[in-house]
Amino acid sequence: MTQPADTIRAVNRFEGKIALLTGVASGVGRATATRLASEGASVFGLDVNADGMAETQTTIEDAGGTMTTRLTDVRSVAECRAAVDDCVAALGGLDVLGNIAGIAAQRHVHQVTEDEWDMMNDVNLKGVFFLTQAALPHILEREGNIINIASNAGLMGQAYTVPYCATKGAVVNMTRALAMEFVKQAIRINAIAPGGIDTSLVHNFELQNDIDFALMQPYTGYRDMSSAEQIASLFAFVASDEAGNIHGSIISADGGLTAS
Ligand SMILES: NC(=O)c1ccc[n+]([C@@H]2O[C@H](COP(=O)([O-])OP(=O)(O)OC[C@H]3O[C@@H](n4cnc5c(N)ncnc54)[C@H](O)[C@@H]3O)[C@@H](O)[C@H]2O)c1
Numbered sequence: 001m002t003q004p005a006d007t008i009r010a011v012n013r014f015e016g017k018i019a020l021l022t023g024v025a026s027g028v029g030r031a032t033a034t035r036l037a038s039e040g041a042s043v044f045g046l047d048v049n050a051d052g053m054a055e056t057q058t059t060i061e062d063a064g065g066t067m068t069t070r071l072t073d074v075r076s077v078a079e080c081r082a083a084v085d086d087c088v089a090a091l092g093g094l095d096v097l098g099n100i101a102g103i104a105a106q107r108h109v110h111q112v113t114e115d116e117w118d119m120m121n122d123v124n125l126k127g128v129f130f131l132t133q134a135a136l137p138h139i140l141e142r143e144g145n146i147i148n149i150a151s152n153a154g155l156m157g158q159a160y161t162v163p164y165c166a167t168k169g170a171v172v173n174m175t176r177a178l179a180m181e182f183v184k185q186a187i188r189i190n191a192i193a194p195g196g197i198d199t200s201l202v203h204n205f206e207l208q209n210d211i212d213f214a215l216m217q218p219y220t221g222y223r224d225m226s227s228a229e230q231i232a233s234l235f236a237f238v239a240s241d242e243a244g245n246i247h248g249s250i251i252s253a254d255g256g257l258t259a260s
Pocket residue numbers: 022023024025026027028029046047048049052072073074075099100101102103104123149150151152193194195196197198199200201202228
């Protein structure tokens with residue numbers, strides 16, 4: 001019998017550590033902020049959704065943890081840099097960066113507009129790169145680590161989600177390229193590639209009414225979706241010292257989706 005991930009507490013692996021996380025208003029970002037705070041981290045959370053961030057903050061504080069929030073749109077390079085500066089000024093440094101915020105949409109290729117393409121790239125890819133660039137000097141200083149939330153969509157072709165797959169494939173290889181550039185320094189850079197997760201990203205997915213469902217089967221899979229807490233649990237392990245030899249890895253958590 002497996003124990004639900006949200007009832008498992010390893011130890012206080014993040015006591016004295018500072019974690020900057022994006023997307024903390026919802027889903028995986030909220031679960032990760034809650035998990036790291038419960039293990040002693042001081043969390044600096046970013047999102048465009050102020051109400052959602054406040055809810056996450058209340059949950060964390062009610063449980064005795066701490067999270068500072070900053071309304072930040074990761075599409076803006078200036079905002080990414082200012083958020084890192086504010087985190088370091090407020091909390092004294094940076095040990096863990098979690099690039100978690102992301103958006104998805106289902107479209108036929110011919111429906112995708114330039115604005116939709118730019119939006120997908122700016123949130124899922126540009127934001128990840130420039131927040132990483134701004135955080136790296138601090139991560140290097142404290143010998144910390146970076147985790148990008150990619151997707152099974154970065155490892156396989158999925159029908160009707162071509163821009164999403166393009167951004168997540170880019171995040172996968174950006175993670176590997178960053179890992180190689182810093183392979184001689186004492187920092188770690190990894191990605192987690194979840195399959196379907198039971199979050200608002202999936203709940204708000206608008207299916208096109210003329211799709212061929214057989215083409216969706218390969219990325220729907222055979223098992224239940226992950227919970228956000230299961231992904232947060234994996235994030236906490238990879239971000240902790242227990243994962244000291246994991247660098248440049250793309251770690252799947254997808255119920256076998258990408259096994260074939
Ligand atoms: N849900 C899934 O099935 C699934 C599967 C694989 C990967 N992922 C990835 O997991 C990550 C988290 O997604 P989730 O499922 O928790 O979705 P979610 O919608 O619950 O959370 C995403 C968060 O990102 C925030 N966000 C969106 N645009 C932003 C911006 N410009 N700046 C700052 N914050 C912004 C949203 O406000 C929201 O709080 C994403 O990168 C997503 O691509 C999700």
